[in-house]
Amino acid sequence: MKINVLFSPVSVNELYFTGKISVVIDALRATTTIITALENGAKEIIPVSTVEFAIKVSGGMFGWQTLLGGERNTKKIEGFALGNSPLEYSSDVVSGKSIVLYTTNGTKAIAKAKFSSELFICAFLNISALAKHLAFLNYDLEIICSGGLNNFSMEDSVCAGKLISKIEKLNNDLVLSDSARASRALSKSFGRNILNMMRDNEHGKLLIENGFEEDLTFCSKLNNSNAIPYLNGKAIKLLPDNINSFQSGPDEKTD
């Protein structure tokens, strides 16, 4: 099982992902938000790569069952129902709804990797559940860090490294690329205390400055969810439980 990590999707084109199994990470905050929304009963998340397309897509859907969500410069977009804070995506708000989501890096990374044969969504919340599923699938993987400023994001790279370490515990026949080995090393150097790591990082600092400190606390929770979101056509949905039935035992809260 070969694993490669892209520290940013910016430098590859869409066709790079054709036929590959991909995992997209934007731990602060898009992929955490997607996991949370789906766990809280959202019907689906439709990721889009421009604000204009978000508005166009939502206009073609039934208004009462669709919500527009997303951010620009960390803040909710004018006219949108929701921002990009996972705390906004509570059951009473999202249950049964389709959510059209635009974010600066995360949904763009998903849109770029749309030709993958399978595309999964990862954040610190669901590392353990997803690692079990990926080890069971036993296919080569492309892990895509959505990246940020300067096309590198510490938290996404650390999250990728933790996912790799977890898969490695279940499958000792991994072949890691240089970037995959680097991610695993970074998760050891910076991943002991995820919240502190986020607080010290460029993106975390910007979120705190803009009043989103609680989001860091939420996004830093490890293995708090068994949800495995995947891209099904143009929408992200939860993998049905029966597909995960091989996953037994309680999830670890620490690694």
Added chain:
Amino acid sequence: MKINVLFSPVSVNELYFTGKISVVIDALRATTTIITALENGAKEIIPVSTVEFAIKVSGGMFGWQTLLGGERNTKKIEGFALGNSPLEYSSDVVSGKSIVLYTTNGTKAIAKAKFSSELFICAFLNISALAKHLAFLNYDLEIICSGGLNNFSMEDSVCAGKLISKIEKLNNDLVLSDSARASRALSKSFGRNILNMMRDNEHGKLLIENGFEEDLTFCSKLNNSNAIPYLNGKAIKLLPDNINSFQSGPDEKTD
């Protein structure tokens, strides 16, 4: 003094570097080759980003004092006098010559960063000398890893991290970006034995496969040179010794 690292120059455009102080690293092998050629008496290195341009540029120069050097897929290009192995660039071959150099990643990175107000060349060989000069300049820095397969190169990132650690010993007022902190951590995780790190890496393995194992030994030497190559117009030359006169004491062979 702010320091940022780009793990690959692919995702930024040329104008990104306008007015910046840049350092380009392609430890295996282009920047090691440039340092070696200039130390061995080459008059200048003219980095180019396409083979066609290499041939065009060399055609406009005096044949007897110009050499074409470079590689494709690690191997010497047909019709070129030299490949990209630093061992080929000995005094008897390069002394007094202008060398037009094309390599897959290194010279492309240099060409991309050509609008930098200052551009320096770094490899493991000259980390200590260059760190002293950069700490003396005390300007913000962009360190550009030329990258490789999948736009990440372990050896370039480790070299960037070692350069940062060395500057940090001379200037304790550094502000590091996430990628700069990641590089410093990677140099601690993987940089204890540079030769072994190179042997274990994607690019190192490919070079060994293609018969260039001796290049790894040469390129892994730490602080073996006081040369500081810099881009002067369209050519790379050595910084004159008098500009480095503040550098006193012997260079360390280890860090």
